Amino acid sequence: MTSLQHPPSQPTQPPTPPPPPGRQQEEERSTSPVRLAILAGLVAWLGLAGGWAPLVVVFGVVVMIFLHELGHYFAAKWGGMKVTEFFIGFGPKIWSFQRGETEYGLKVIPAGAYVKVIGMNNLDEVDPADEGKTYRQASYPRRMAVAVAGSTMHFLQALLLLFVLYSFVGVPGGSLTEDKEWEVGEVVPGSAAADAGLQAEDRVLEVDGRRYETFTTFAEDIAERPGEDVTLSVLRDGEVLDVPVEIGIAPSDPARGLLGIRRDLVTTTVGPVRAVGASVSDFWDQTGATLGFIGSFSPTDFWDSVVSSGSEPAAVDSPQPASGGGQ
Known part of the structure; x- marks a missing residue:
């Protein structure tokens, strides 16, 4: 009978230790x-x-x-x-x-x-393991x-x-003070208001003896009187002052008067629970508006607006429009 012979067992070799870091790794x-x-x-x-x-x-x-x-x-x-x-x-x-x-x-x-x-x-080479x-x-x-x-x-x-x-x-686009007691938030340097000496936190009570229900109506009246001399009744530090002002002219429209002030923007914060709902609602509205804009976007109309916009840059110190809190 033929006996099966097994090859002599080989001694177990210890695992090869990892190579030491190369020169490039050491330099890095x-x-x-x-x-x-x-x-x-x-x-x-x-x-x-x-x-x-x-x-x-x-x-x-x-x-x-x-x-x-x-x-x-x-x-x-x-x-x-x-x-x-x-x-x-x-x-x-x-x-x-x-x-x-x-x-x-x-x-x-x-x-x-x-x-x-x-x-x-599919072309990446990866270890089978x-x-x-x-x-x-x-x-x-x-x-x-x-x-x-x-x-x-x-x-x-x-x-x-x-x-x-x-x-x-504060709430984005928070409410603007729309009453008769609005205050000046900022005076634009070099503007008619700055030349007349108006200051932040001044409260404009009257213009030539006329009171205005809202800042918007005040701004609209000023815009219709470019170059006119008017007298503002201003409450400052508890004292009423008469401030003569020559209404300026808007750089972009010579037919529009410009005083050069911005009113205070009043913002309010809300609690965390209400903030979650408001954030989701605002996010949904903004997303919808963006998608609507994309759907109505026309490259031709965009190019026409760029070409027809004119080459004269806007004045650096141009204040915001009345709708944004400026006059």
């Missing part, structure tokens, strides 16, 4: 703090040299894009997909850390953000959730901002 790790310091210095220099307003705008855009990508990230993780990178910015890496299967960090150009999900298309975590292997509803999650975050941002406005800042 050592230069990341340097890049971060350079970026911080550049931001500080730009803020001091050119003002902080542009940086605030850039920061706001970056936050908005970050939240957009955060929506994709959460949807992918919820769908069981493997996310290998989540970075803010593009270009060379300046700082990062690894947590689980995802590397998080910053890159030098703050012009966006991105989330890297494995297997986004991770094939079940790819985007391409996920169900259609889960892939659709990843695709729309970024835009959904923008809608949630809008709702959150409306809630903050209603709860803490």
Whole structure:
């Protein structure tokens, strides 16, 4: 009989330790703090040299894009997909850390953000062990959730901002004082009101002995009297003063009088429960108005309005119209 012979057993080899970090990884790790310091210095220099307003705008855009990508990230993780990178910015890496299967960090150009999900298309090479975590292997509803999650975050941002406005800042487009006791909120520099010495918090009682029920009727009367000399009865610090004023002329319309004041805008805040309802209602109205505008938009009409708008720029110190609280 032929006996079966088994090959001698091989000694168990210990697992091969991971290779030490390469030179490129070491250089990248050592230069990341340097890049971060350079970026911080550049931001500080730009803020001091050119003002902080542009940086605030850039920061706001970056936050908005970050939240957009955060929506994709959460949807992918919820769908069981493997996310290998989540970075803010593009270009060379300046700082990062690894947590689980995802590397998080910053890159030098703050012009966006991105989330890297494995297997986004059929040509991506993926470790067979991770094939079940790819985007391409996920169900259609889960892939659709990843695709729309970024835009959904923008809608949630809008709702959150409306809630903050209603709860803490004041109702958008809050009520304007429409009684006989309205006060001057701002005097436009170089205007007829400024030349006459009107001040913020002045209360205009009469114009040439005539009282007005609302600020709108007052503004309409002033607009019909360009260049005329009038006397304003003004209440200031408990004392009634007669202030002579020569009504100015609107730069955009010589036939319209202009005083150069803005009234106070009175806003009111509401409680959290009411703010939720008001935010949803306002969001719905704004969305409907936007969709209606898109449906009625005409490139031809838009171009005609641009061409016919004229080349003379508006005056920098032009006050708001009466409907917006200005005269």
